[in-house]
Amino acid sequence: MLGKTRMALACPSSPIAAAKFVVVGGGIAGVTCAEQLAIHFPSEDILLVTASPVIKAVTNFKQVSKTLEEFDVEEQPSTILEKRFPNIKVLESGVRQLKTTENCILTEDGNQYKYEKLCLCAGAKPKLISEGNPYVLGIRDTDSAQEFQKQLTKAKRITIIGNGGIALELVYEIEGCEVIWAIKDKAIGNAFFDAGAAEFLTSELTSKKSDVIITCKRTRYTIEESEKEASAIASAGNLGSALGPDWHEGLNLKGTKEFSHKVHIETMCEIKKIYHQEEFKQMKKTSLPFPRDCQDKSTDKDTWPVYVELTNEKIYGCDFIVSATGVIPNIKPFLDGNNFMLGEDGGLKVDDHMHTSLPNIYAAGDICTASWQPSPVWQQMRLWTQARQMGNYAAKCMAADTLGESIDMDFSFELFAHVTKFFNFKVVLLGKYNAQGLGLDHELMLRCTKGQEYVKVVMQNGRMMGAILIGETNLEETFENLILNQMNLSAYGEDLLDPSIDIEDYFD
Numbered sequence: 145m146l147g148k149t150r151m152a153l154a155c156p157s158s159p160i161a162a163a164k165f166v167v168v169g170g171g172i173a174g175v176t177c178a179e180q181l182a183i184h185f186p187s188e189d190i191l192l193v194t195a196s197p198v199i200k201a202v203t204n205f206k207q208v209s210k211t212l213e214e215f216d217v218e219e220q221p222s223t224i225l226e227k228r229f230p231n232i233k234v235l236e237s238g239v240r241q242l243k244t245t246e247n248c249i250l251t252e253d254g255n256q257y258k259y260e261k262l263c264l265c266a267g268a269k270p271k272l273i274s275e276g277n278p279y280v281l282g283i284r285d286t287d288s289a290q291e292f293q294k295q296l297t298k299a300k301r302i303t304i305i306g307n308g309g310i311a312l313e314l315v316y317e318i319e320g321c322e323v324i325w326a327i328k329d330k331a332i333g334n335a336f337f338d339a340g341a342a343e344f345l346t347s348e349l350t351s352k353k354s355d356v357i358i359t360c361k362r363t364r365y366t367i368e369e370s371e372k373e374a375s376a377i378a379s380a381g382n383l384g385s386a387l388g389p390d391w392h393e394g395l396n397l398k399g400t401k402e403f404s405h406k407v408h409i410e411t412m413c414e415i416k417k418i419y420h421q422e423e424f425k426q427m428k429k430t431s432l433p434f435p436r437d438c439q440d441k442s443t444d445k446d447t448w449p450v451y452v453e454l455t456n457e458k459i460y461g462c463d464f465i466v467s468a469t470g471v472i473p474n475i476k477p478f479l480d481g482n483n484f485m486l487g488e489d490g491g492l493k494v495d496d497h498m499h500t501s502l503p504n505i506y507a508a509g510d511i512c513t514a515s516w517q518p519s520p521v522w523q524q525m526r527l528w529t530q531a532r533q534m535g536n537y538a539a540k541c542m543a544a545d546t547l548g549e550s551i552d553m554d555f556s557f558e559l560f561a562h563v564t565k566f567f568n569f570k571v572v573l574l575g576k577y578n579a580q581g582l583g584l585d586h587e588l589m590l591r592c593t594k595g596q597e598y599v600k601v602v603m604q605n606g607r608m609m610g611a612i613l614i615g616e617t618n619l620e621e622t623f624e625n626l627i628l629n630q631m632n633l634s635a636y637g638e639d640l641l642d643p644s645i646d647i648e649d650y651f652d
């Protein structure tokens with residue numbers, strides 16, 4: 145345990161406070177990092193600087209298997225964190241600038257804080273297809289999700305652009321509103337599925353939505369009026385924390401009409417142009433009706449507030465557009481005057497100790513780009529679970545560096561493992577589940593029962609490299625072990641997926 149140290153301060157203007165450890169960002173990565181540091185150094189002040197009025201806490205954490213984990217996420221007032229960890233001080237203000245030469249951060253409220261070790265966990269922002277267009281919404285945090293819900297109650301038709309997890313969930317959850325879904329790939333959910341899994345799920349979109357009520361595991365913290373104001377200011381700059389796994393469950397995603405799903409998918413296209421109503425009228429263009437309503441290619445009789453022209457030349461009118469085309473790491477406030485090495489995806493490059501390219505500065509979660517040589521069955525994805533794992537590991541690395549100790553790479557980076565729900569199906573993704581980076585030298589094995597389960601394994605040289613499990617397959621633990629131990633499975637052939645063979649017994 146270290147004694148409390150106060151540094152001699154050299155920043156030019158007062159007041160300047162100092163903490164041995166400063167963490168920026170009140171999302172899962174930042175909060176987990178601060179908690180771990182607080183546990184490692186109970187007599188040291190940990191300063192958590194965050195732009196949002198609430199912080200995100202992991203609750204009901206459950207290690208489902210060696211690498212699969214499940215947890216709930218709660219938005220909490222920062223006082224709860226400070227009560228649980230009296231040595232964490234939360235400061236609610238955005239970081240405006242980072243002066244690495246002076247080991248100092250400047251906050252929006254005009255203060256400066258010195259650090260010995262800093263961890264940047266400022267997350268990512270939605271990549272909007274069009275900035276500043278009132279008809280284009282991005283969903284990132286509670287405020288933007290609520291704004292979306294508000295707009296949806298008045299909508300007859302919306303257009304969703306993007307093919308990641310957010311688009312997938314939205315398309316399934318929205319009821320009573322026509323959805324034109326434009327994706328640049330051949331099949332839905334490209335980041336998560338192959339075409340077969342996409343086909344399995346697409347049929348769910350056309351079948352009637354089940355009436356099963358999924359309980360919302362996350363208890364939302366309702367922000368008080370005064371905090372709502374602050375939250376609105378923070379969200380104006382897109383600074384809130386990203387939402388978590390069950391983000392849509394507290395929201396009633398219902399449009400104006402009385403039907404369940406009405407989704408039309410336009411594949412292999414992107415947005416070419418967006419027209420406002422007036423502009424569209426002036427240009428004397430025509431738009432298409434909702435395809436399911438009309439066999440011929442007649443023009444749409446309705447007028448719409450906004451029109452999208454796709455790269456396949458089709459034009460649709462709609463009430464608004466949801467831009468769900470991924471995120472960009474939120475690095476801007478930290479760049480001025482600092483020569484960080486950046487990844488191709490625009491994140492702060494971190495090494496196998498979560499260390500950025502600048503001294504004493506670490507990064508974790510959506511803001512960073514993992515730049516170490518990864519295990520053959522792990523890849524970075526900007527997900528909830530990885531934000532927690534990185535925040536946790538970054539704190540351990542900061543502690544080890546402070547104490548001059550060595551530290552091994554955390555086991556969670558051995559195997560990519562993610563469990564989620566899409567279209568009300570449990571979905572488990574393991575390792576190179578989409579044969580990412582394996583080239584042509586791999587084979588796939590499949591098992592599928594329509595409406596029930598979809599199992600795919602990716603094999604290379606007789607070894608299991610990845611798997612997608614949709615439905616209640618109970619195969620996750622066995623397959624996780626087979627991927628981790630890289631056992632040669634050539635002898636088992638297709639028995640691996642034979643439903644009449646109890647595979648768990650095989651490998652016990």
Ligand SMILES: Cc1cc2nc3c(=O)[nH]c(=O)nc-3n(C[C@H](O)[C@H](O)[C@H](O)COP(=O)(O)OP(=O)(O)OC[C@H]3O[C@@H](n4cnc5c(N)ncnc54)[C@H](O)[C@@H]3O)c2cc1C
Binds near residue numbers: 171239309386
């Ligand atoms: C709609 C939506 C649905 C999602 N669904 C899933 C899902 O089902 N499963 C899943 O695994 N993942 C999902 N994700 C992704 C997941 O939410 C993120 O990967 C995760 O939240 C990243 O955590 P983080 O701590 O790195 O960043 P964030 O949670 O974004 O937190 C960033 C924090 O930094 C603060 N901040 C930003 N700028 C500054 C600044 N200049 N100064 C100080 N503080 C600052 C913010 O206020 C915030 O507190 C979803 C994301 C979205 C948007």
